[in-house]
Amino acid sequence: MGKANKVILFNPLVTKYKARIPLSILQVAASIYGNYEFVLVDGNREDDPWSKIKNYLNTGEFHYFGCTVMPGPQLRQAIPFTKRIKEEYPDITIIWGGYFASNQYKVCMESGYVDYIINGIGDLAFPALLDALENSTDLFKINNLIFRKNEELIKTHKITSIDMDSLKTFPYQELERFYPITSYFGKTHLGLRTTLYHSSFGCPFTCSFCGIVPIFEARWKGMSAERLYREIKYLKDEYGVDSVEFCDNNFFVSEKRVRRFCELIQDEHIKWWGEARIDTLDKFSDETLSLMENAGCKMIFLGAETGNEETLKAIDKGGTQNASQMIRFAARMKRFNIIPEYSFVLGFPAETPQKVMAMIDEDINFIKQVKEANPDTEIIIYVYSPVLTEGSDLYESVKASGFQFPEKLDDWLDQEWKGFDLRKNPLTPWLTAKMINKIRNFEVVLNARYPTAQDVKLSKFQRKTISLLSQIRYKTNFFNFPYELKFLLRFWLRYRQPEIEGATML
Ligand code: B12
Numbered sequence: 001m002g003k004a005n006k007v008i009l010f011n012p013l014v015t016k017y018k019a020r021i022p023l024s025i026l027q028v029a030a031s032i033y034g035n036y037e038f039v040l041v042d043g044n045r046e047d048d049p050w051s052k053i054k055n056y057l058n059t060g061e062f063h064y065f066g067c068t069v070m071p072g073p074q075l076r077q078a079i080p081f082t083k084r085i086k087e088e089y090p091d092i093t094i095i096w097g098g099y100f101a102s103n104q105y106k107v108c109m110e111s112g113y114v115d116y117i118i119n120g121i122g123d124l125a126f127p128a129l130l131d132a133l134e135n136s137t138d139l140f141k142i143n144n145l146i147f148r149k150n151e152e153l154i155k156t157h158k159i160t161s162i163d164m165d166s167l168k169t170f171p172y173q174e175l176e177r178f179y180p181i182t183s184y185f186g187k188t189h190l191g192l193r194t195t196l197y198h199s200s201f202g203c204p205f206t207c208s209f210c211g212i213v214p215i216f217e218a219r220w221k222g223m224s225a226e227r228l229y230r231e232i233k234y235l236k237d238e239y240g241v242d243s244v245e246f247c248d249n250n251f252f253v254s255e256k257r258v259r260r261f262c263e264l265i266q267d268e269h270i271k272w273w274g275e276a277r278i279d280t281l282d283k284f285s286d287e288t289l290s291l292m293e294n295a296g297c298k299m300i301f302l303g304a305e306t307g308n309e310e311t312l313k314a315i316d317k318g319g320t321q322n323a324s325q326m327i328r329f330a331a332r333m334k335r336f337n338i339i340p341e342y343s344f345v346l347g348f349p350a351e352t353p354q355k356v357m358a359m360i361d362e363d364i365n366f367i368k369q370v371k372e373a374n375p376d377t378e379i380i381i382y383v384y385s386p387v388l389t390e391g392s393d394l395y396e397s398v399k400a401s402g403f404q405f406p407e408k409l410d411d412w413l414d415q416e417w418k419g420f421d422l423r424k425n426p427l428t429p430w431l432t433a434k435m436i437n438k439i440r441n442f443e444v445v446l447n448a449r450y451p452t453a454q455d456v457k458l459s460k461f462q463r464k465t466i467s468l469l470s471q472i473r474y475k476t477n478f479f480n481f482p483y484e485l486k487f488l489l490r491f492w493l494r495y496r497q498p499e500i501e502g503a504t505m506l
């Protein structure tokens with residue numbers, strides 16, 4: 001090659017705990033594999049990723065810095081590193097991709113230190129952008145690109161689905177050049193070597209609180225069951241992977257694909273987890289659910305959101321999801337030895353503070369009914385953090401409340417915005433401290449009463465003791481000041497919350 005056109009692909013730090021395989025930069029790397037030389041830098045794996053990046057840049061061989069950015073912790077390296085590159089190495093072209101970059105593109109582009117954004121799917125756009133920049137050809141023809149032309153912000157046509165079977169397989173051997181690949185396959189409640197895998201893009205629904213809707217606009221497309229099976233089999237044969245977390249937004253959209261995948265994988269003794277909708281899965285036949293059980297499906301993450309029918313409508317949950325179905329489905333899952341993991345979003349806006357509080361109380365009672373129907377149901381509680389889908393009713397009420405996203409990219413680093421993306425500290429004007437405390441305290445009592453099955457390090461004794469200690473509080477709805485439980489959860493159980501750490505890894 002000879003030219004100084006190598007690419008740095010950077011995955012900023014997300015979590016200090018077990019690092020997941022950096023799928024986003026690996027898939028982007030696959031798209032240029034063989035055409036451009038690249039290095040991978042994983043912020044989760046480096047004590048000092050800035051020095052690593054700087055050393056690469058100092059060689060003079062690199063011309064492109066590609067960075068994946070999801071909201072939340074990744075910003076804490078993505079923003080300052082990118083800024084420094086722009087200041088110290090102004091000739092380097094900076095390209096951001098990922099959910100934050102796509103959803104908050106204006107603030108990113110206005111920062112002055114991001115040159116290009118890949119808007120959504122990057123598999124075709126990224127190589128096309130590099131080719132265009134190398135050959136000085138037209139950028140307007142490239143789909144899924146955001147750039148500046150004479151101070152004007154240009155957003156090109158966006159494709160919202162792609163034939164995943166046509167994509168190159170991941171260059172795992174390239175990742176191995178930088179980090180031992182098996183170190184990404186951690187121990188979880190699913191197995192000893194669990195990996196993440198992403199087998200489809202998008203989702204056919206348009207829930208107005210969901211960050212993937214503006215990007216995929218209700219499209220969903222998955223790789224074929226046959227290709228998916230081959231990919232997982234490869235990971236098993238090559239690296240001894242025994243379990244998989246399918247991190248697709250909605251793995252179970254097609255019953256046909258799920259059935260075929262189950263038939264293919266069932267003799268491989270792989271345990272797996274994925275994300276679904278309750279109404280979609282409730283339509284699956286008993287035969288499919290038992291096929292899933294036999295094929296190693298252990299747990300399914302399901303967006304329950306709320307038991308309040310009015311709110312389900314207001315958030316455009318769509319489909320046929322309703323409160324009684326959620327309870328019935330939790331009970332139905334008992335027959336299949338698959339744990340339903342219900343995720344709730346509390347603290348949606350309402351006309352008056354009394355109504356907001358009443359909705360929170362209603363949801364707390366609803367969660368208790370779900371637990372009664374199937375005590376094994378795992379409960380995840382988020383506090384509503386707006387993702388603005390223009391045109392939705394929710395968008396209008398959020399705007400009317402006075403809520404505003406940061407106006408400058410740097411502001412996302414402020415302490416107050418830190419908890420926002422973790423959906424722990426939403427900064428939404430309609431939620432009072434009393435309401436947030438109620439949600440948090442209920443969560444503490446609930447976690448104590450029913451410790452998560454995902455925390456494999458908890459002993460039976462620990463689970464039983466904390467559950468007994470919280471029994472009266474749980475039964476009598478007395479959630480105030482649960483200091484004794486907080487203390488034990490934190491220092492004795494060293495409890496982990498899947499919603500903060502993001503997934504099921506230890
Ligand atoms: C895996 C994952 C994680 C991992 C970390 C991943 C990592 N990078 O190390 C973990 C589990 C730690 C995690 C954490 C969080 N996550 Co997360 N995560 C995901 C998940 C499930 C998959 C991402 C992925 O790997 N996809 C596969 C790759 C191939 O797809 P991709 O990232 O979209 O990449 C393509 C394009 O976007 C583009 N692209 C992406 N990056 C780049 C970079 C360049 C240079 C280019 C050119 C192109 C490009 O090209 C790629 C190929 O087409 C997504 C949902 C999803 N299904 O995508 C949520 C998601 C991104 N996470 C989300 C959030 C909010 C979080 C959290 C911040 C909060 C939370 N409560 O979950 C936490 C942080 C917690 C903490 N304490 O750190 C949201 C973002 C929503 C939004 N508003 O934008 C998502 C969309 C989930 C959701 N539906 O709400 N997450």
Ligand code: SF4
Pocket residue numbers: 203204205206207210211212213249250277303
């Ligand atoms: S069903 Fe789930 S992934 Fe799909 S739009 Fe709604 S919240 Fe997002």
